[in-house]
Amino acid sequence: MSEGSLGKTKTPLYSMFDVVFKVIGWGCAAILIGAFLWMMASLIAKGGGRLTAEFFSGEPTNFGRSGGIGTVLISTGLVLGICLCLSLPLGILTAAWLSETVLQRRRLRFCITRSLDLLAAVPSIVFGLFGMVFFCQTLQMGFSILSGGLTLALMILPIVVTTVYAAFESIPSYIRLNSTALGLSKTTTLWRLLLPAAAPGVMVGTVLGVSRAIAETAALIFTSGYVTRMPESVFDSGRTMSVHIYDLAVNVSGGESSAAATALVLMAVLFSFNLVAAGISRFYYNDSAAV
Amino acid sequence: MIAPPGNAIEVKQLQVRYGSRTVLGDVNFSASRGKVTALVGPSGCGKSTFLSTLNRLTDLVPGCHVSGEIWVDHCRIDSPDCDLGQLRRRIGMVFQKPNPFPMSIKKNIAMPLKEHRFAKSEINDRVEDSLIKAGLWNEVKERLNHSALRLSGGQMQRLCIARALALEPEIMLFDEPCSALDPVSSDVVEDLIASFRGQLTVLIVTHNLSQANRIADDVSVFWIRENTGTIIESGPLKRVFSAPQDPIAGAFLQGRRG
Numbered sequence: 180m181s182e183g184s185l186g187k188t189k190t191p192l193y194s195m196f197d198v199v200f201k202v203i204g205w206g207c208a209a210i211l212i213g214a215f216l217w218m219m220a221s222l223i224a225k226g227g228g229r230l231t232a233e234f235f236s237g238e239p240t241n242f243g244r245s246g247g248i249g250t251v252l253i254s255t256g257l258v259l260g261i262c263l264c265l266s267l268p269l270g271i272l273t274a275a276w277l278s279e280t281v282l283q284r285r286r287l288r289f290c291i292t293r294s295l296d297l298l299a300a301v302p303s304i305v306f307g308l309f310g311m312v313f314f315c316q317t318l319q320m321g322f323s324i325l326s327g328g329l330t331l332a333l334m335i336l337p338i339v340v341t342t343v344y345a346a347f348e349s350i351p352s353y354i355r356l357n358s359t360a361l362g363l364s365k366t367t368t369l370w371r372l373l374l375p376a377a378a379p380g381v382m383v384g385t386v387l388g389v390s391r392a393i394a395e396t397a398a399l400i401f402t403s404g405y406v407t408r409m410p411e412s413v414f415d416s417g418r419t420m421s422v423h424i425y426d427l428a429v430n431v432s433g434g435e436s437s438a439a440a441t442a443l444v445l446m447a448v449l450f451s452f453n454l455v456a457a458g459i460s461r462f463y464y465n466d467s468a469a470v
Numbered sequence: 471m472i473a474p475p476g477n478a479i480e481v482k483q484l485q486v487r488y489g490s491r492t493v494l495g496d497v498n499f500s501a502s503r504g505k506v507t508a509l510v511g512p513s514g515c516g517k518s519t520f521l522s523t524l525n526r527l528t529d530l531v532p533g534c535h536v537s538g539e540i541w542v543d544h545c546r547i548d549s550p551d552c553d554l555g556q557l558r559r560r561i562g563m564v565f566q567k568p569n570p571f572p573m574s575i576k577k578n579i580a581m582p583l584k585e586h587r588f589a590k591s592e593i594n595d596r597v598e599d600s601l602i603k604a605g606l607w608n609e610v611k612e613r614l615n616h617s618a619l620r621l622s623g624g625q626m627q628r629l630c631i632a633r634a635l636a637l638e639p640e641i642m643l644f645d646e647p648c649s650a651l652d653p654v655s656s657d658v659v660e661d662l663i664a665s666f667r668g669q670l671t672v673l674i675v676t677h678n679l680s681q682a683n684r685i686a687d688d689v690s691v692f693w694i695r696e697n698t699g700t701i702i703e704s705g706p707l708k709r710v711f712s713a714p715q716d717p718i719a720g721a722f723l724q725g726r727r728g
Contacts, residue, residue: 362557
């Protein structure tokens with residue numbers, strides 16, 4: 180066979196497909212990245228100039244057209260803190276219980292996972308109205324950061340539970356087998372072996388939950404309210420970043436630059452959450468064996 | 471530490487069902503104290519299931535139903551008031567795949583010790599002692615705080631053995647402990663198991679008949695009859711290999727069946 184015979188063959192069909200899919204793939208990636216860059220560019224163009232030290236510390240003035248978002252940042256932190264304080268322990272324990280003890284009762288597990296899926300699909304405005312009736316009125320917490328945080332906790336609970344549950348399910352069964360064979364109790368198995376193994380999943384669940392919570396407006400307008408002053412306690416009303424952006428964009432003419440600047444801060448916060456989570460789970464995956 | 475004479479394990483009319491499928495039936499078995507008993511037979515005839523009834527690991531399997539009598543040291547372990555933690559401390563188990571926990575070598579052994587309330591001051595000594603017994607001490611004494619997952623396969627398996635030995639068991643169950651190891655590591659682990667003779671009651675499932683021949687005192691042959699696993703022959707190794715009463719067992723042991 181001569182050397183040239185390979186070069187003379189016609190381009191086969193599959194390599195044409197390769198080219199087509201390559202173009203489609205790169206095209207999709209370019210559209211995605213392009214959209215993101217466009218959005219960031221327009222935010223920076225509109226609001227980049229506002230990002231000074233005073234913007235981060237000051238109180239909004241003139242309905243938010245001028246001034247800063249210091250009080251808004253603090254309200255956001257408080258709402259998120261309350262939300263995570265409730266949803267993380269509750270979510271992790273529910274997931275552990277689902278995966279480790281309900282195993283044998285298929286019908287019960289089916290009911291619980293189905294209702295979690297349903298809860299995850301409930302629009303946030305419904306959670307907002309529920310939170311207003313239950314936390315603000317029935318439990319008499321009023322329009323407060325506490326009511327908002329608790330409402331958000333209920334809203335992100337399904338996300339946390341399903342992610343952490345998936346993490347528990349993916350733990351290799353030999354860990355449970357060895358642990359039982361050594362006579363370790365279920366509690367020890369859970370705390371010392373299963374939770375560390377599920378830690379990356381817990382991180383992912385936390386980040387997904389935080390991202391959903393920090394982006395939320397509808398559930399908060401009816402529970403935390405939107406006053407811009409510095410909250411004195413968690414029983415005070417407060418405005419989160421997303422609510423601030425929504426209010427500036429919808430109700431305040433001339434508030435675009437403030438809205439864009441706040442959006443930039445929000446993006447930065449989300450981005451750093453993702454980085455931290457990715458870092459932690461990389462640490463766990465690479466060195467899951469570490470002491 | 472010579473064990474008193476008598477049967478450490480006594481099993482009568484054992485039947486195991488997974489749902490409606492009977493995997494083991496009509497199993498009668500006894501293991502003498504301080505001896506090594508090999509469980510042999512083709513795959514899928516219930517040898518591993520049999521082992522896991524003895525420390526009630528079968529409890530973990532949904533739909534698994536065990537009936538019959540299982541006596542360990544004149545104590546019925548299939549009764550509801552059996553202390554499972556204590557039972558599993560007294561019966562160590564090592565699986566086919568060496569799987570230490572994802573933590574340091576030392577913690578692998580120390581954690582079960584703490585769980586079983588061994589005195590805190592003794593834990594370091596017991597870790598060292600069990601690693602010596604498992605023939606691993608000299609290889610790992612410099613890196614006790616390193617991850618157990620960085621050991622070689624054979625070392626991991628010996629760590630699993632050390633982990634079980636630290637709890638001072640009277641009985642050790644081995645489920646094909648050498649089949650996932652390279653030949654050299656396999657020999658090391660085999661010699662280690664043989665060295666337990668006289669001190670521990672050992673049950674070992676193996677597919678390697680020459681291994682059974684080398685280390686066992688007694689042998690039980692499992693076979694499938696009417697879709698159900700059962701023991702068709704058991705007794706002292708020499709007698710079973712040279713003059714089997716069951717013709718199928720004889721053919722299997724000579725390599726003509728299975």
